[in-house]
Amino acid sequence: MPCKNFHSGEGCTRKNCKKIHDQGSSLLTMIGFLKGAKKTMDICVFTITCDEIAEAVLEAFDRGVKIRVITDDGQAKGKGSDIQKFIDAGIAVRDDNARTYMHHKFCVIDKKILLNGSFNWSRQAVVGNDENLVIHKDGPIVDRFDKHFDHLWKKYER
DSSP, X not given: OBOHHHHTTSOOOOTTOOSBOXXXXXXXXXXXXXXXXXXXXXXXXXXXXXXXXXXXXXXXXHTTOEEEEEEOHHHHTSTTOOHHHHHHHTOEEEEOOSSSOOOOEEEEETTTEEEEESOOBSHHHHHTSOOOEEEEOOHHHHHHHHHHHHHHHHHTOO
């Protein structure tokens, strides 16, 4: 996990800090895109248990970014889930309410950037799993995921 002090600009003063002090880590790259959102962020992920990612989403919401989240209903209620934090903050959240999994892992930012891959937004994905996250800025690919998110958003409306 990244060192909050190091990456906040304050600098880390902990003698034996075991956190990440590398500006180029994949987690920090992802968080950078989340923090760079200007207008919209549509998140469609199986689970969110990585507090650092959740904090970046909440910060974007506090800046006025319109955020919608679709997640798996079983995971939303699971131990360590950050979904309730989103709901409490006022972020629009829908789940699949199904016996099967809503297993997508993508995010469309400002209808221009797509984050997509095997990467669950979980602590385990960050510190233990072999995962991938691809960042697309290609219009047609981003458009297809944007439309698919809208389809799912309507599908999971109650």
